[in-house]
Amino acid sequence: MVEIIVENLFFKYPDAEKYALKNINFSIRGGESIAILGENGAGKTTLAKNLNGLLKPTKGSVKIDGVDTRSLSVAKIARKIGFVCHNPDHQFFAETVEEEIKFGLKNFGFQENEIEKSLSEVLKTFGLEEYRHRSPFQLSGGEKKRLAIASIIVWRPELLILDEPTIGMDYAQRLNIQNVLKNLVSEGKSIIVITHDVDFAANICNRAIVLSGGEVVGDGCLRKLLSDPEVVNRASLRKPFIIELEEETGFSGIDEDFDSISEYLIKVFHKCHS
Amino acid sequence: MSFLRAFQYRKKDSPIHRLDPRSKFLLSIVLMVFSIVFIDIRVLLAVLVLQIFLLWSAKALKEWVYSLRGLVFFFIIIFFTQLLFGGTFLIGIVLSIRLIVLSSSMSWFFLSSTPEDIGRAMSSARLPIELTFSFVMAIRFIPVIHDEFQSIYDAQRSRGLELEKGGFRTRIRNLMPILIPLLVGTIRRTYEVADAMEVRAFGASPKRTSYKSLKFGRGDYFLCLISVMLVLVIICLKVFFGLE
Numbered sequence: 066m067v068e069i070i071v072e073n074l075f076f077k078y079p080d081a082e083k084y085a086l087k088n089i090n091f092s093i094r095g096g097e098s099i100a101i102l103g104e105n106g107a108g109k110t111t112l113a114k115n116l117n118g119l120l121k122p123t124k125g126s127v128k129i130d131g132v133d134t135r136s137l138s139v140a141k142i143a144r145k146i147g148f149v150c151h152n153p154d155h156q157f158f159a160e161t162v163e164e165e166i167k168f169g170l171k172n173f174g175f176q177e178n179e180i181e182k183s184l185s186e187v188l189k190t191f192g193l194e195e196y197r198h199r200s201p202f203q204l205s206g207g208e209k210k211r212l213a214i215a216s217i218i219v220w221r222p223e224l225l226i227l228d229e230p231t232i233g234m235d236y237a238q239r240l241n242i243q244n245v246l247k248n249l250v251s252e253g254k255s256i257i258v259i260t261h262d263v264d265f266a267a268n269i270c271n272r273a274i275v276l277s278g279g280e281v282v283g284d285g286c287l288r289k290l291l292s293d294p295e296v297v298n299r300a301s302l303r304k305p306f307i308i309e310l311e312e313e314t315g316f317s318g319i320d321e322d323f324d325s326i327s328e329y330l331i332k333v334f335h336k337c338h339s
Numbered sequence: 340m341s342f343l344r345a346f347q348y349r350k351k352d353s354p355i356h357r358l359d360p361r362s363k364f365l366l367s368i369v370l371m372v373f374s375i376v377f378i379d380i381r382v383l384l385a386v387l388v389l390q391i392f393l394l395w396s397a398k399a400l401k402e403w404v405y406s407l408r409g410l411v412f413f414f415i416i417i418f419f420t421q422l423l424f425g426g427t428f429l430i431g432i433v434l435s436i437r438l439i440v441l442s443s444s445m446s447w448f449f450l451s452s453t454p455e456d457i458g459r460a461m462s463s464a465r466l467p468i469e470l471t472f473s474f475v476m477a478i479r480f481i482p483v484i485h486d487e488f489q490s491i492y493d494a495q496r497s498r499g500l501e502l503e504k505g506g507f508r509t510r511i512r513n514l515m516p517i518l519i520p521l522l523v524g525t526i527r528r529t530y531e532v533a534d535a536m537e538v539r540a541f542g543a544s545p546k547r548t549s550y551k552s553l554k555f556g557r558g559d560y561f562l563c564l565i566s567v568m569l570v571l572v573i574i575c576l577k578v579f580f581g582l583e
Contacts, residue, residue, distance in 0.1 A: 119493045139496040140496065143498065150490065150493065150497065152490070154520060155487070155490050155491045156494040156495060157519075157520060158515060169498040172498060216498065
């Protein structure tokens with residue numbers, strides 16, 4: 066479990082005149098699944114980088130388990146908080162997929178047998194077994210993205226931050242990532258997903274933090290926030306498919322997952338009869 | 340990397356920015372010659388004062404001061420070699436000032452001229468377009484590569500890479516996870532840019548025209564006059580006063 070407390074966080078890039086983040090306050094406890102939503106340039110990635118110590122607050126503080134990020138090294142924070150950057154090409158350097166995944170484990174000083182075990186587990190989860198000895202540069206866009214996530218998840222951080230994880234992924238791969246993330250949450254780990262994909266967010270996240278122009282315009286239950294037209298408009302989003310469907314049909318409270326409209330209708334039907 | 344900032348164009352409105360890059364280049368070369376042929380501290384300081392004036396008129400003093408931090412490494416090398424080979428502290432200072440003058444002579448030019456204008460100036464000197472274009476692109480991509488370096492460094496730090504740790508050999512080895520993605524990305528971008536240029540018909544017609552053309556104004560003639568006078572000053576100081 067990891068606990069993050071963000072207090073009066075202001076952040077300004079060295080050359081900038083304006084603040085990129087203004088007066089941000091929230092806290093994260095274990096086992097949460099949070100979506101950070103907002104328009105382009107709202108400060109989503111900047112906020113994420115403040116959480117894992119890549120950027121340090123200009124004013125205010127970010128505390129991880131009670132310790133200010135200013136007094137921690139990025140590597141130390143990374144052990145607890147994994148960050149998957151949005152461009153996988155920014156991290157690949159090894160000759161094989163296998164070596165790429167091992168990199169983090171070696172940096173954190175894992176034992177050889179632990180490394181082998183975690184490696185084969187993660188290769189299986191992400192369907193990368195057949196690419197094990199291939200060069201990461203030869204993979205397709207979606208495969209690269211999966212490898213990028215795998216290479217972070219492998220050391221099982223307490224909190225995983227993913228920057229735009231679904232870009233360039235087809236539906237099947239998206240579903241796969243969705244399931245992996247859901248499993249993490251059910252194990253008691255926390256996830257933060259930065260995304261424009263509201264349906265993906267609605268499927269895996271309970272809580273949303275909505276940013277606009279560097280300020281938090283909404284923090285709370287994802288479904289409630291995204292039913293509010295004002296929040297949705299301010300952050301240049303749209304309502305998730307499920308909320309639209311609920312509003313159109315007048316049936317709400319179908320909380321379980323569904324993969325197609327017919328499945329949804331069957332659930333509505335059962336609800337009417339019970 | 341901070342040293343490079345002294346050579347990166349900043350969009351500002353100043354009399355220096357409005358001048359023709361050709362006249363600015365001429366003066367830059369003359370100022371550079373000063374730092375190469377003289378080691379007399381009086382001459383160097385005088386040129387430095389002139390350069391600071393130019394940087395001030397170009398509203399670029401802040402960037403210049405910042406870039407000096409990047410030169411500190413070279414100052415250390417200068418002082419170290421001086422001490423090693425029996426030089427004095429004073430010579431160390433003189434050589435450091437000489438280095439500042441040398442780098443500043445080009446810095447005010449690059450800070451105040453857009454890469455496109457520099458390209459136009461090169462074309463007007465009848466250099467082939469392939470050469471001009473590559474040069475302009477090289478300048479244009481310095482900040483892009485710098486940003487990419489930062490992103491890669493961030494990504495690898497998030498995977499537990501620590502550059503400050505270990506002995507000399509470990510540190511060199513630790514640079515690989517940063518240098519390889521940077522190199523791969525840059526090479527890949529070269530191909531992408533080449534394709535993007537070709538789909539927009541780069542090189543289709545041998546004679547290119549340009550949207551904007553450079554014009555010599557009154558200020559430019561004034562700058563040329565100063566440059567010629569400074570050349571005379573160099574000759575006088577060398578021949579009649581025998582300054583080193």
